[in-house]
Amino acid sequence: MKYQPLGSNDCALSTLRDFVELHGVKLNRGFCVGRSGVIESVRCIGGFVKKRDLDISQLQNGMVELLRIPAKTTFSLETILQFLDAESFHSQDVEKLTETSSKVKELFSECCRIPVISAHASETLLLIIYFIIFSGLERSGYMLPSPISHYLNGVLLTTEIESPYSDVFVWKESTDVAPFAQYGFASIHLIFNALSEFSAVNFGSKHCERTISALMASISSRCLEIPHEEHKGSDDFYVNTTLVPVLDYVNHDNKHVNAHFDIDRNTSDVILVLDMELYDQKEEVFEVFISYSPVDEIVHFEKTYGFSPQPEENRTSFMNLCFDKRFSALQDFDIFLFYKWFSIKPCLQFILRDGRVYINDTLKQFAELLLPYVADPQGERQSCFTYNPNNYTTFSQFTSRARGTSEDRFLEDCRSLARESEIGPSEIIGLPQLAWTCHLDAEGEDFARLNKEQCLKVLFGSDELYSRAIDTFQRQLRLYMNWRLDVLQELKRQQPAKSSANLAAHELYVIQQYYQQLDQDLPVFWTDVENYENLELADCPLPPPLKYSSYAFKPSDERQQPPVSEELLTKYPEEEFLQYASFFMENT
Numbered sequence: 001m002k003y004q005p006l007g008s009n010d011c012a013l014s015t016l017r018d019f020v021e022l023h024g025v026k027l028n029r030g031f032c033v034g035r036s037g038v039i040e041s042v043r044c045i046g047g048f049v050k051k052r053d054l055d056i057s058q059l060q061n062g063m064v065e066l067l068r069i070p071a072k073t074t075f076s077l078e079t080i081l082q083f084l085d086a087e088s089f090h091s092q093d094v095e096k097l098t099e100t101s102s103k104v105k106e107l108f109s110e111c112c113r114i115p116v117i118s119a120h121a122s123e124t125l126l127l128i129i130y131f132i133i134f135s136g137l138e139r140s141g142y143m144l145p146s147p148i149s150h151y152l153n154g155v156l157l158t159t160e161i162e163s164p165y166s167d168v169f170v171w172k173e174s175t176d177v178a179p180f181a182q183y184g185f186a187s188i189h190l191i192f193n194a195l196s197e198f199s200a201v202n203f204g205s206k207h208c209e210r211t212i213s214a215l216m217a218s219i220s221s222r223c224l225e226i227p228h229e230e231h232k233g234s235d236d237f238y239v240n241t242t243l244v245p246v247l248d249y250v251n252h253d254n255k256h257v258n259a260h261f262d263i264d265r266n267t268s269d270v271i272l273v274l275d276m277e278l279y280d281q282k283e284e285v286f287e288v289f290i291s292y293s294p295v296d297e298i299v300h301f302e303k304t305y306g307f308s309p310q311p312e313e314n315r316t317s318f319m320n321l322c323f324d325k326r327f328s329a330l331q332d333f334d335i336f337l338f339y340k341w342f343s344i345k346p347c348l349q350f351i352l353r354d355g356r357v358y359i360n361d362t363l364k365q366f367a368e369l370l371l372p373y374v375a376d377p378q379g380e381r382q383s384c385f386t387y388n389p390n391n392y393t394t395f396s397q398f399t400s401r402a403r404g405t406s407e408d409r410f411l412e413d414c415r416s417l418a419r420e421s422e423i424g425p426s427e428i429i430g431l432p433q434l435a436w437t438c439h440l441d442a443e444g445e446d447f448a449r450l451n452k453e454q455c456l457k458v459l460f461g462s463d464e465l466y467s468r469a470i471d472t473f474q475r476q477l478r479l480y481m482n483w484r485l486d487v488l489q490e491l492k493r494q495q496p497a498k499s500s501a502n503l504a505a506h507e508l509y510v511i512q513q514y515y516q517q518l519d520q521d522l523p524v525f526w527t528d529v530e531n532y533e534n535l536e537l538a539d540c541p542l543p544p545p546l547k548y549s550s551y552a553f554k555p556s557d558e559r560q561q562p563p564v565s566e567e568l569l570t571k572y573p574e575e576e577f578l579q580y581a582s583f584f585m586e587n588t
């Protein structure tokens with residue numbers, strides 16, 4: 001990538017100087033920062049190497065050290081606590097910093113008690129909260145430890161990226177939140193609103209929403225997982241989510257990776273090393289690239305970093321296409337309620353390769369997605385599963401059996417537990433699967449409330465049910481995709497925020513390409529690609545279940561649904577009770 005020097009008054013240069021001169025960061029004399037050409041639409045800084053200046057005197061195993069950042073100059077939950085410890089204030093006004101420190105601690109615990117925040121707590125979110133508090137307090141006249149102030153003002157508040165976090169403050173419910181809730185946008189919006197309200201109360205309206213959004217965006221995009229030894233000399237490592245000044249100017253490119261970061265086990269410094277075998281030998285000045293993630297999954301990249309790697313020939317990328325739960329015409333029951341009870345992520349993984357898209361049918365989660373499409377062996381309904389809206393009665397019966405007391409005692413508690421779990425915002429229910437009966441034979445004599453693993457084993461033990469379920473699934477998928485195409489086309493006209501438009505464009509591409517392949521009779525499943533076993537396919541995980549999916553299951557009126565006796569729900573009450581007995585002893 002072409003190197004362009006930064007303007008002499010660019011704050012990145014003075015910030016870099018501060019970190020070298022004041023905070024112990026060491027640079028190889030061949031390393032510099034400049035404007036990167038990886039993206040044109042925003043000011044994008046990158047790390048570069050000038051070959052003629054590179055100091056290779058310490059070359060080790062083909063690696064040259066480019067950067068060394070002392071652990072005390074990085075920002076993780078661990079080091080921030082050290083910054084807040086009065087004994088670490090050597091060169092600054094101890095009294096003022098002690099005052100800051102106690103205010104930070106007070107506000108931090110107050111913010112963590114906000115229910116939306118505690119429900120979504122992660123290391124990254126906690127770092128965001130710290131820096132929002134630092135920024136609010138500095139504006140209100142408090143003094144900050146100088147590395148924190150330099151990093152906040154010189155890096156975090158000047159970063160330009162185009163992720164959902166950077167435009168959350170202009171989001172509209174109908175164009176940005178609802179159409180992308182399944183990708184976690186509803187959670188981002190809730191968190192943003194909670195943090196904005198917290199800031200307004202504590203720092204006044206001047207601490208505006210743009211600052212909250214900017215800090216959410218830059219911190220989410222700059223966090224690295226830094227390894228640490230479990231104990232001195234150990235081969236076991238744990239990782240801390242950490243902001244590492246200067247190293248975080250380095251951009252991502254899996255194809256042109258020429259460097260990686262690590263920890264110096266003797267000093268705990270974070271180091272960036274250049275692999276001398278991997279850099280472009282011809283260029284006098286070249287960009288340093290690391291890998292933010294070994295697999296290029298579009299939604300993860302767009303959400304976290306505001307870009308996604310360009311597809312290239314012979315390179316595979318992925319798109320985890322999550323289903324919009326506003327689509328309800330899938331089956332003769334609520335399919336998302338089914339997935340919720342069975343802890344199945346409503347997400348279809350596409351593989352993108354050489355201009356084509358394929359459903360990744362090698363994943364176990366793909367088979368899980370097919371379960372509700374297994375046909376009823378009696379041929380009476382579409383699915384072999386039936387739902388019991390009064391499932392709480394089973395919960396109270398099992399509880400009373402487990403605890404040896406009367407069933408009535410638990411009926412109300414079990415009713416609200418089951419009901420709240422069903423209508424709650426989380427994408428999984430987390431209770432024993434006792435709401436759905438799986439019908440197993442054509443005579444109607446074998447039926448049971450199996451969990452996900454049992455269903456996979458029993459239903460997909462032979463290929464027949466599996467391939468029939470795929471056919472039904474594909475038909476329903478077409479309905480979904482037609483509906484979603486309309487949503488996405490309509491969205492274009494309504495001008496959503498930039499990051500929403502970007503994600504919509506990716507999804508449109510995948511759906512349209514899928515249709516084109518169907519029309520041209522080309523394979524749409526990965527296992528139908530010729531020679532697919534010999535093509536390398538990285539493991540790309542599906543996203544975790546959402547804590548807030550904004551999906552609203554509407555329970556039917558109970559009075560119209562008289563409780564069904566247990567004999568009609570399962571042939572195996574004893575086995576099912578024993579399977580979950582310990583749960584009912586402790587949880588209901």
Ligand SMILES: C[S@@+](CC[C@H](N)C(=O)[O-])C[C@H]1O[C@@H](n2cnc3c(N)ncnc32)[C@H](O)[C@@H]1O
Nearest residue numbers: 038039044045161221222248249251252305307
């Ligand atoms: C850790 S920062 C890297 C430094 C950043 N470019 C800056 O200006 O400070 C990560 C951000 O850099 C940008 N970036 C990194 N690699 C990129 C790439 N290959 N293409 C486009 N943007 C990239 C994205 O905005 C991303 O969120």
